[in-house]
Each structure stands twice: as structure tokens, then as C-alpha cells.
Amino acid sequence: MLKIASPLLAVAVLAGSASLAAAADQPVIGLITKTDTNPFFVKMKEGATEMAKSKGARLITAAGKQDGDNAAQVTAIENMITAGAKTIMITANDSKAIVPAIQKARAKGVMVIALDSPTDPQDATDALFATDNYKAGILIGEYAKAALGGKPAHIVTLDLFPGHPVGAQRHNGFMKGFGLAAPDAKVNELGKAPEIVCQADSYGDQAKGQTAMENCLQKNPDVNVIYTINEPAAAGAFTALKRAGKEKGVIIVSVDGGCAGIRNVKAGVIQATSQQYPLKMASLGVAAGVDYATKGTKVSGYTDTGVTLIADKAMPGVESKDSKVGESLCWGK
Amino acid sequence: MAAAAPKPEATRPNVGGLQLPAGLSVAVLGPVIALALACVFFATQSDHFLSGANFSLILQQVAVVGVIAIGQTLVILTGGIDLSCGMLMALGGIVMTRFATTLGMPPVLAIGCGIGVTALFGLVNGLLVTRIRLPSFIVTLGTMNIAFAATQLYSGAQTVTDLPPLMTALGDTFSIGSTQFAWGTVAMLALYAVAWFVLRETAAGRHVYAVGNNPEATRLVGIATQRVLLVVYVVAGALYGVASMLSVARTGVGDPNAGQTDNLDAITAVVLGGTSLFGGRGVIVGSLVGALVVGVFRNGLTLMGVSSIYQVLVTGVLVILAVTADQLSRRGAR
Numbered sequence: 001m002l003k004i005a006s007p008l009l010a011v012a013v014l015a016g017s018a019s020l021a022a023a024a025d026q027p028v029i030g031l032i033t034k035t036d037t038n039p040f041f042v043k044m045k046e047g048a049t050e051m052a053k054s055k056g057a058r059l060i061t062a063a064g065k066q067d068g069d070n071a072a073q074v075t076a077i078e079n080m081i082t083a084g085a086k087t088i089m090i091t092a093n094d095s096k097a098i099v100p101a102i103q104k105a106r107a108k109g110v111m112v113i114a115l116d117s118p119t120d121p122q123d124a125t126d127a128l129f130a131t132d133n134y135k136a137g138i139l140i141g142e143y144a145k146a147a148l149g150g151k152p153a154h155i156v157t158l159d160l161f162p163g164h165p166v167g168a169q170r171h172n173g174f175m176k177g178f179g180l181a182a183p184d185a186k187v188n189e190l191g192k193a194p195e196i197v198c199q200a201d202s203y204g205d206q207a208k209g210q211t212a213m214e215n216c217l218q219k220n221p222d223v224n225v226i227y228t229i230n231e232p233a234a235a236g237a238f239t240a241l242k243r244a245g246k247e248k249g250v251i252i253v254s255v256d257g258g259c260a261g262i263r264n265v266k267a268g269v270i271q272a273t274s275q276q277y278p279l280k281m282a283s284l285g286v287a288a289g290v291d292y293a294t295k296g297t298k299v300s301g302y303t304d305t306g307v308t309l310i311a312d313k314a315m316p317g318v319e320s321k322d323s324k325v326g327e328s329l330c331w332g333k
Numbered sequence: 334m335a336a337a338a339p340k341p342e343a344t345r346p347n348v349g350g351l352q353l354p355a356g357l358s359v360a361v362l363g364p365v366i367a368l369a370l371a372c373v374f375f376a377t378q379s380d381h382f383l384s385g386a387n388f389s390l391i392l393q394q395v396a397v398v399g400v401i402a403i404g405q406t407l408v409i410l411t412g413g414i415d416l417s418c419g420m421l422m423a424l425g426g427i428v429m430t431r432f433a434t435t436l437g438m439p440p441v442l443a444i445g446c447g448i449g450v451t452a453l454f455g456l457v458n459g460l461l462v463t464r465i466r467l468p469s470f471i472v473t474l475g476t477m478n479i480a481f482a483a484t485q486l487y488s489g490a491q492t493v494t495d496l497p498p499l500m501t502a503l504g505d506t507f508s509i510g511s512t513q514f515a516w517g518t519v520a521m522l523a524l525y526a527v528a529w530f531v532l533r534e535t536a537a538g539r540h541v542y543a544v545g546n547n548p549e550a551t552r553l554v555g556i557a558t559q560r561v562l563l564v565v566y567v568v569a570g571a572l573y574g575v576a577s578m579l580s581v582a583r584t585g586v587g588d589p590n591a592g593q594t595d596n597l598d599a600i601t602a603v604v605l606g607g608t609s610l611f612g613g614r615g616v617i618v619g620s621l622v623g624a625l626v627v628g629v630f631r632n633g634l635t636l637m638g639v640s641s642i643y644q645v646l647v648t649g650v651l652v653i654l655a656v657t658a659d660q661l662s663r664r665g666a667r
Contacts, residue, residue, distance in 0.1 A: 037490045037589070066593075162642050201641045206492070207584050207591055211394050215635035218381050218390060232492070232590075239585050243506070260492055333491045 027057040027293030029286055030080035030088040032073050036063040039258055039332030040278050041091065044115065047279030048089070051286035057293070059286065060085065070094040074101040087111045087289030089129075089282065095120040095165065111292050113299065115281045117166055127288070127299040129281045131307050133169035133255070134176075134185035136274035137227075139309040139318075140253035141177020143272040144225050146315035147251050153178070153195045155225045156216045158202040158209050158233045163188065167229055170255050174227045197223065202233035209236030217244050228254045231261030231273060238269045257310060259330040265310055266323040272311035275326055280305045363658055364606050364622040367651060371626060375633030382636055385512035392514075395621075395628040396521040397422070397583065400576040401595055402602040402620040403528050404455075404569030409603055410532075411565050412545040412612025413469030417458065418573050419595030420480035423588070425451040425577030427484050430493035430587025433500055440499040448574030454480060455570015459563040477596065484589050493587030503582035517579045521621075524575065528617045541565060545612030601627065604652055609659045626651065 031048045033041035045061055052059035060083055062076035070093050078101070080088055088110055092098045095118065102112050102124055114125040122128060157174070160167030165188050172191045175182035180193040190199065198216035202209035209228065213236060217223065223246070228234040234254040241247040254261060257275025264270045288299040309319065310326035375382040401418045408415040429447030432438045438446070454476055461472040503520060506513040532538035540561045543551040552558045580591055605623030608615025630644040 037485045039490055042490065162640055198635065199638065200635050205590060206586065206588050207397075207580065210584060211631070212635065212641075214390050214394065215632045218384075218387050218632070219379070219636045219638075232588075235492075235586070236584065243504070260494070333489065 027290050028085045029057050029059055029289040030085040031061045032076045032090040033063045034067055034091050034093050043331030044278040044282040048282035048286050051283040055290045057290050064093045068093050070097040077101045077105050081105055086293050089113045089115050089285040091116040092119050099124045111298050113285045128302045129284050129305055131276035132304050133166050134173035136255045136307045137170040137173020138177035139274045140272050141174040143315055143318050144251050144253050145178045146318050153225055154223050155196045156198045156223050157196055157227045158212050160229045161201045161203050204230045204233055206232040206236040209233030210240045213237040213240035224250055226252045230256045231258055234270045257330055258332040262323050262326040262330045275308045275310050277305050278331055361607055361616050361619055364619055368622055368626050371629045379636040389512055389514050391628045391632050392518040395624040396517045397576050397580045398598045399521045399621055399624040401599040402624055404572035405599040406603050406608055406617050406620045407565045408569050409608055410541050410545045410615055411562055415473045416596050417473040417477040418599055419592035420477045421451045421454050421573040422576045423592035424480045424484045425574040426581045426587045427488045427589055433497055440497045444578050447577050448571055451574035452567055452571040455567045459566030463559040463562050488589040490589055501582045501585050517582055525621050532617055542613055604655050
């Protein structure tokens with residue numbers, strides 16, 4: 001098997017490098033996503049592809065096999081340098097472990113831009129184009145507070161999993177927006193408060209979110225506010241409430257703004273969600289890459305790619321857009 | 334290990350089946366005791382733990398992994414292992430939900446197609462294991478990846494929603510007294526009862542143990558070991574399809590990201606339940622107890638307000654204890 005495969009592989013590699021040589025004058029830009037399957041990254045790739053086409057750049061892409069796969073991303077960085085990429089955009093699976101590979105790339109003159117989530121330390125990359133997750137949390141926290149209107153709060157938080165910075169930022173931002181004493185945006189631990197009656201990990205997964213919500217309902221049946229890390233977890237929470245006959249009057253808030261999530265806002269399953277913009281992250285990145293290739297100017301620092309609160313029932317004092325706006329900007333199907 | 338079996342086993346090929354009552358008492362009692370201790374602990378820690386509604390809930394939560402664990406137990410009893418089970422469950426769920434929605438197929442037929450697809454994958458697993466004599470670990474590693482890719486490609490990585498009510502009927506509940514039970518729980522318990530009966534009371538069931546215990550001796554007494562293995566993989570595949578049906582009913586959607594950790598979760602349940610990874614020894618009901626141990630910890634820790642990471646920690650410790658107990662009891666038996 002191996003003996004047959006390796007000459008084929010060699011031919012493929014040669015063919016690949018030949019086509020690279022042919023387009024040597026075109027700026028080559030790499031995009032490495034966490035996975036190939038998540039619609040969020042599919043949209044990101046779409047944004048990068050469109051921008052690359054309009055700017056006359058060549059985009060090469062790679063992805064980890066699953067969430068957390070650092071090795072595949074390191075390999076992808078090395079391959080992209082070999083392929084002549086002068087700019088590499090990456091959504092790091094492991095914010096710390098990827099840093100040495102990024103340093104090697106930068107030492108060879110490659111501009112590296114982190115998309116969606118920062119590396120640790122953040123200045124390991126030239127620039128960061130991402131959602132402000134703390135702010136995303138604040139927006140839905142403010143909305144939930146206003147929607148609850150003075151009633152005593154019994155909050156459930158369905159979080160990501162222990163130790164993930166994005167999970168902590170959204171959770172703590174939500175607490176701050178809700179008016180609870182919350183850790184600041186740099187803290188990587190989930191804040192606690194007496195109003196939060198149950199805190200459970202959903203892993204951002206619908207089935208696990210449902211299980212977590214069911215267990216929380218056993219602990220405290222009169223829940224009235226549910227914060228969820230993302231929209232699949234929110235959908236799972238709603239199913240659990242519905243099965244228990246408790247879905248009426250409960251406020252579910254979330255973060256993401258995928259098309260499936262926006263449809264759930266429209267259907268009244270989710271009351272409000274903070275929408276983020278993967279397409280914008282990637283297209284900004286490609287534009288920066290082209291500038292670097294043609295003018296030699298690098299981007300630096302953090303660029304907030306924006307977040308919009310999507311809710312169909314507007315609350316006084318909380319700025320939001322309705323699900324129609326959300327649908328026009330959403331990702332996925 | 335099985336090849337070095339002492340003489341009595343070689344002359345009494347059914348010994349795997351006959352040995353059960355005496356040899357497995359520790360393996361069966363261990364997980365039951367662990368489950369009981371966990372329940373007592375959580376009952377003292379939370380006022381909400383000891384209630385019919387909460388136990389019914391835990392049963393619902395373990396139903397999907399519980400049914401997968403039946404198929405996994407069958408495979409492990411033959412001395413194999415099945416890594417593809419969770420991904421097959423996800424694939425079956427996507428097939429049945431997409432067939433019912435985009436193709437507009439009647440729900441029952443769509444569910445049948447989903448189970449058919451997972452059984453077909455089971456057949457492929459079985460053929461590769463028996464005809465080409467590949468190790469089950471590698472074969473199912475391959476089909477796991479194929480099933481994952483097929484699930485993503487066919488679903489476009491999108492969750493399938495708006496299912497006909499009949500597809501989620503098993504997620505509905507009925508009341509006994511004041512406690513609500515889900516039909517999915519009933520289905521899981523019924524499958525365990527059937528599997529228990531077949532493994533314990535029928536010749537086919539004893540053949541499964543015999544193949545795992547000593548394939549060579551089993552073949553020499555005239556049992557078609559290859560056919561037994563093939564049937565086991567197909568039945569396991571079909572059971573994963575049934576698990577898809579329960580998962581779809583429970584969550585109300587076809588989820589392309591379902592089942593990603595279910596292969597290891599199911600193996601954990603089987604091992605915690607006292608079934609030997611070397612094959613030939615184990616009791617099917619132990620796997621249900623194993624799944625319940627994990628479910629009880631997840632539920633109890635949430636009620637206590639403790640991070641779910643401790644459930645992962647406890648599961649790890651219990652797995653080590655279970656396999657150690659198995660290994661020591663095997664040594665004692667020799």
C-alpha cells in the first residue's frame with residue numbers, strides 16, 4: 001500500500017508546487033480555521049474567498065480535524081510558509097500551544113493575524129480581528145435584565161467548559177450587563193452570584209445543553225433567566241423547558257447569530273442573541289494581507305469586528321435589531 | 334490469554350456461559366455498589382436528588398449511550414471493540430431526519446432507513462473483521478471516520494429541524510403516579526431485557542460468550558465463529574440506529590455533531606459494568622449500571638453546584654478500578 005501511495009503523493013506535491021510557481025507574483029494568503037465543519041468557519045472561509053478573488057490574491061486554507069487539534073494547525077502553518085504565504089490568518093485551537101509555530105512564521109517575515117479568538121499572549125500575533133466576547137455578554141445581560149423587569153432573578157448559566165477564555169468572557173460579560181458583581185474581561189474564571197442558581201457546562205452542544213438544563217431544573221424549578229454560551233445550547237435548554245412544561249415566561253439569551261439561531265429568535269425560542277461576524281473577520285484579514293504584500297504595511301493590535309444584539313421584542317434603553325436584520329447578516333443555512 | 338486456557342475449558346466449550354453465576358459476582362456487584370454509594374452520597378448532599386422525577390430524568394439522559402452500550406457490549410464480549418458506534422448513531426440520526434424532512438418520507442420508513450444504514454455499516458465492520466481478519470479496533474476506526482465525514486457531507490453540517498411529531502414520540506412522557514417517564518426509557522429497558530434473555534438463555538447468546546472466551550476451541554466444536562461475529566456486528570450496528578432514533582426523539586432535531594464522544598462513553602459504561610475487555614466475560618445489565626453511574630454523577634454534581642469536570646475525574650478513577658478488578662479476578666480464576 002505504502003509503496004503505491006508514495007509515488008502518487010510525490011507527483012501530487014510536484015504538481016502542487018508547479019502551480020504555485022506559475023502564480024508567483026500573486027499574493028498568497030493562508031487561512032487556518034479550527035475545523036472544516038462548523039458553519040461559523042465555513043462562513044469565514046467564504047468571506048476570505050470572496051475578498052481574495054476581488055483583490056486578486058490566492059487563498060489557501062487548512063483546518064484542524066476537531067476542536068482542540070493543535071498539531072494539524074502547526075503542520076498547516078509550516079506548509080503555508082513553504083507554499084509562499086506572506087500572511088497567515090488563524091483561529092487558534094489552542095491559544096498557547098500554537099505560539100511557537102507562529103513565532104517561527106513571523107521570524108520568516110510572515111504576518112500572522114489571529115481571527116475570532118486571541119492567542120496567549122495576545123501579542124504573539126501581529127493583529128487580532130475578533131468579536132469582543134465580553135461586550136457580547138454585556139448586551140444580552142442588559143437585555144435579560146430589562147426583559148425580566150424588576151422580578152427577582154433565578155438565573156441558570158449553561159457555559160462552555162472549564163478554562164476556556166471565550167466561555168469566561170461571555171459569562172462574566174453577561175453578569176456585568178445584568179448588573180451583578182462580575183470579574184473583568186481578562187479573568188479566565190466564571191463569576192458566581194447568589195442570583196445564579198445553577199451553573200453547568202454545555203460544551204456548546206445541543207444534547208449536552210439539554211441534559212445540563214434538565215439537571216438544573218431539578219435543582220431549581222422556578223428558573224426565569226437562562227444564559228447560554230451559544231445557540232445550540234440555547235435550543236437544548238428550550239427543549240428541556242418544554243418537556244418540563246416550563247418554557248413560558250423564561251428568558252433565554254445567547255451569543256453567535258448563526259442562521260439557525262436567528263430562526264430561533266424569530267420563533268421565540270431565544271429572546272435575544274449577540275450576533276458576531278466571521279465573514280468580516282476574514283475579509284478584513286485578506287485585505288490586510290494584500291496590503292502587506294503590495295505596500296509592505298503591517299496591521300497591528302486588536303480590531304473589534306462588531307457585535308449586534310438581535311431581539312424581536314425591543315426593550316427600552318437597550319439597543320437592538322430585529323431578526324430580519326439578523327437573518328440578512330447571519331451565517332450557516 | 335484465551336489461547337492459554339486450561340484444559341477444562343477446552344473440553345467444555347460452553348464453559349463461558351456456565352461460568353457466569355460464580356465467576357462474575359464481584360464484577361456485577363462492584364458497579365452496583367458504586368452506583369448505590371453514589372446515590373447515598375448525593376442524597377445526603379442535595380434535597381433534590383432523591384425523587385422519582387430525578388431518577389426518571391437520569392434514565393432519560395443515559396438512554397442513548399445506554400442503547401449504544403448494548404451493541405458495544407456484544408462486540409466486546411466477542412473480544413472486539415467498536416469505535417464507530419457514536420458516529421454511526423449521528424449518521425443514522427441525520428439519515429432518518431433528512432429522509433423524513435427533505436425527502437418527505439413517512440417517519441416510520443425514514444427511521445427504518447436510518448437503522449438500515451447503521452446496520453449496513455455494522456455489516457461492513459463485520460465483513461472486514463471476519464473475511465479479511467482485520468482487528469476490530471482498526472476497522473471501526475476507519476468506519477468511524479467514514480461515518481463522520483458522511484454525516485457532515487450529507488447534512489452540510491446543518492442541524493435538521495422541523496421534524497414530524499411521530500419522530501419525536503419516543504421523547505414524550507407518560508405518568509406513573511406523579512412521576513413522568515419517557516417512552517425512550519421504556520425502549521431502552523426493553524432492549525436490555527431482550528439482550529439479557531438472548532445472551533443468557535439462548536444458544537446464540539452462549540456462542541457470543543464462547544467466541545470471546547476461546548475462538549479456537551469454539552470453532553473446533555463446530556460453531557461457525559465467523560458467522561457469530563458477523564451477526565454480532567450487524568446487530569450492534571442496528572442497535573446504534575435505534576440509539577439514533579432515541580437521540581432524535583429526545584433532542585427533537587437531527588444533530589450532525591451528536592455522538593462525538595459516545596464511543597468512549599459507551600466503552601466506559603461497558604467497562605464500568607464489569608464486562609472484560611478481553612472478551613467472554615460480562616453481564617449485559619452491568620453496562621446499564623455503568624451508564625447510570627456516569628449519569629448519576631453528572632446529575633448529582635450539578636445539583637450540588639460542583640463543576641462537571643469532577644464527573645470526568647471520578648469516571649476515570651472508576652474505569653481504572655473496574656479494569657483492575659477484572660484483571661485480578663481473571664488471574665484468580667487461572
